[in-house]
Amino acid sequence: MNTDTLILGGGSAGCVLAARLSEDPHREIVLVEAGRNVSVGDIPAEVQARYPGRAYLDRANIWCRLTALMGGAARNAGRRPRRYEQARILGGGSAINALMANRGAPGDYDEWEALGAEGWNWEACLPVFRAMEADRDFGGPLHGSDGPLVLRRIGDAQISPFVDRVMRTLDRRGHPIRPDQNGIWEDGTFRGVVAVDDRGERQPTSLAYLTPEVRRRPNLTILTGHVATRLLFEGTRAIGAEVEAAGNERHTIDARQIVLGAGAIHSPTLLLRSGIGPAGELRALGIPVLCDRRGVGRNLMEHPSIAVATWLPPGARERNPGEHHEQAIWRYSSGLSGTPAGDMHAAILSRAGWHSVGLRTGSLFFWVNKSCSRGFLRLVSRDPAVEPEVDFRMLSDERDLTRLKAALRMGAEVLLDPGMDGVRDVVFPASYTPRVAGIAAPGAWNAMQRGALAGLLDGAGPLRAALIHAVVTQGITLRELVSDDDALTEFVRLNVGGTWHPSGTCRMGQADDPLAVTSPLGAVLGVEGLYVADASVMPSIPRANTNMPTIMIAERIAGFIRDGHR
Template sequence: MTRYDYVIIGGGSSGCVLAARLTEDPDCSVLLIEAGKDISRENAPEEVLSGYPAKAYFNKDFTWPGLQAFLGGTLGNRAETRRTAKYEQARLLGGGSSINGLIANRGAPTDYDRWAEYGGPEWRWEAVLPYFRKLERDLDCDGEYHGKDGPITIRRFPREDWSGFVSAVAGLLQARGYPYIEDQNGEWRDGVMPVTSSIDENEQRVSCALAYLTPSVRQRPNLTILTETMVRRIVFEGRQAVGVEIESGAGPRRIDADEVLLCAGTVHSPAMLIRSGIGRAADLRELGIEVVADRAGVGQNLQEHPAISVSCYLRPAARLKNLNRHHTQVHVRFSSGVEGCAPGDMCLALIARSAWHALGQRIGSLYFWVNNSHSKGHVSLRSTDVRVEPVVDFNMLSDERDRVRLRQAFLFLAEIAHAPELDSVRTKVFPANFSDRVRKVSSPGLWNGIQMRVFSGLLDAAPFLRSWLVDTLVTQGITMQALLSDTAELDRFLDRSVAGVWHPVGTCRMGTEDDRLAVTDGHGRVHGVGRLRVCDASVMPTIPSANTNIPTIMLAEKMADFIKAERKALATA
């Protein structure tokens, strides 16, 4: 039977980085196992390669079917009436980086100084900055913050590409005193900044599958990639991980390795640990799982960025003309000033086009999220069957600071969207709700395209009907007027409509062994067992004030160096 030095579970953002970096050593054998399809420059579908990402993330072929999540918390909602919504998590090589929104930023230096309080000084800002530099090839900026020869291309959306709507809102905010900041990944301060993206010179996505698993990396004899293969569980002998059990046509098959590296993402990594016997002992027993290690923190500490948006029906001249362009063109960093919240804790995205279809082209959105959120939820298992998705409960807005900030954000958005300075670019303003209904019409396909073209034609042709049609068919009776005149009504709307930004982190968080809720140490090693690490976004102890792909890649780059150093030390011992 073949035996590997390392088997990596999950070929997502982090898994691809580890596979590429560890196999730089020709004596180190690695098996990378991914449940979804292979993605390479030759076989990648057009919508995955495109620099316009919204068709990729709403294509159900690229995500875990059946994954649902509770978004809003229980504070303003009775538990039994809470609803779940579909929650997209990638299921293809490259993981999130193959379908995500391509926004590429890093977060605040203080985010990483907080990580160091849990995981040790190797996570403080000065220690992670060299890894942010290592991973990137920044086409626009130089200096102490930037790298020039890493695998991930980074660039900013130039002003001349911004739509009329985005330019008008950015101009309004600048006139109100928010400075223009050229480099989102430079010094951390509030202001209006062009979005930084991982799109290359040819307007194509730069995913970890393409940037790290290059043709020459794939040719390494010490790297094996198995796609469309599901790992069922990690196999233990006593408390030592010895390999994994995969599904195969002929039934379960065991693959042995010296060390197992879990990179299945924030939702599926804790599920894998629990299924394999690591979790709260009482929960494991209830599911009939033999206890390998009693770690109460597995699946806890789930965090996301709670978001809300206000949309505007755009006048024709203010719409995005080049439909290959990315829709999120500008970010605005704000400080809420709410007690206990860090500077730059809020992010506003100015969105030129709200979906790929004709109606989306006519709607601009102001999408605000709490970038330094405090609410915590959990992931738990409902079945030991790997095909049954876990329970995912974000419990968003359960921390009062998040609720206050999102309410404040909504009121600010409403004021901005109605400002007379924007009269020339928009007509109707309405609250947006990222519901399953919206998802359904946003999934790519001919029928959705035809329906949306007919509907948007009607909205353009009959301005007298527009307001009524939007209130009745788009927002289903929820009006700005009603929300702005009654705080209780607004809070109910926030509970119902709060969305995430697909940035789940924290469910296998790092910390010291005597920290009851820590799952891993600062090097990803799982407490209580041997030869097993978690190396993905789930180990982040707190959510960074950033979109999470670049922080995850940084984390995986750093983990790869820890593993290499430990291997070297073992070999010379």
């Protein structure tokens, strides 16, 4: 097979790249995606749903062997990797994520430019954000009205009694309720902006960008169920890729130009496997070094998280099980020296899972929105079936630990505030541990078990607190954590999780920056004909969920490639 532009990875970014680059009828495009197809009329119900809590737990939609190290280890024990969900489906993260649609602070993009990504300041990025969206609630200079992604805020009829009361309680405590999360960057609480279309359904980029009309273009070929195993080069010029179809049949696709959209874990992995990366590490695995670039797989970023949860009395529970659950957010500034405004984020969740216990649990899911810790990923085998080692080194920067500990304390205060009387019951610490992930797997057995536990907890009356502490938090109480700093440190270090926002592993920068992997145009430094255009290229993590920033990146780099910038 032979094409002009070969796009590897059909995720949030890859589908945008395919749609935009195929607008030029003279350019042949092949899009290769490892996961299954998603199209209008052929979309799994859990992917289409506005309630997203099943899609990312379905093993058919994710890279099942991928694990990652998050934070610290228990005393006298090694660090243990946990499953780390990343999409393997056409549309990528946008087909399984929590639908939150925000961009971060203007300062995040000005920072990208300051770090060497020339031309990526807020003034340059804002018009692209606007062009991507059709905001159904707000207009004006910060919003778009006719882009492919419909955005809206959770309405009065949808908001759960618990979420509504948290917002009012926070308002009374000095964190004002504000109308627009995507408006002026300021602290407060906001109804969540979600990418939900006018029928109330998810819009993965595999539908919003790869519309039936786009798919009919004769110059666009979409290959799903195909895994790219390695890039091919002639000298230092990329000339194609080796791909493996289901059934292990390998073949090559020749191309004039290759664009990686395989995401922040698998785009650097493909570079490493193809000989682009830290020379010593590659040689140790017997991979011939094509280009010694130390930055490949470094600068791995996430938003470290921890939660405070409460058992919900019946009247405070989500009334519609199909409703989106991340209904509001709380943005605040830690005030810690060297951190910017609005560096902290809490998702105010009406429920904690698809099952009966989840439906009865509300939570404040905190994350450090401007995190300072940086991790890495590296190959451990030449075998393309073996996932890389991923180590986020969360909280390795003390500032992240300090902020997350303070967040847990604040969350406890808010949920225990008398203003919450009637919509909260027992308050307890929570996090997305491997145990919780196991329990959360969709299926009849888990549904039955959770149903029995929910019934037990509902009927437990004065024994509920003891039962939650025994079964849910396994002996850890909130009182102990907020009164004992060492216990809190240990709990946060052990239980810190992510938010599924990996980024930065092929970061943009200037050619003389030894840790830069791509130029500000997305071109891989040191070789020709190869680009990266996904969450990997972010120089620093934005104060945002990362889907909209990634789509903006794909839009811009597609534009650079289309216009022939070098």
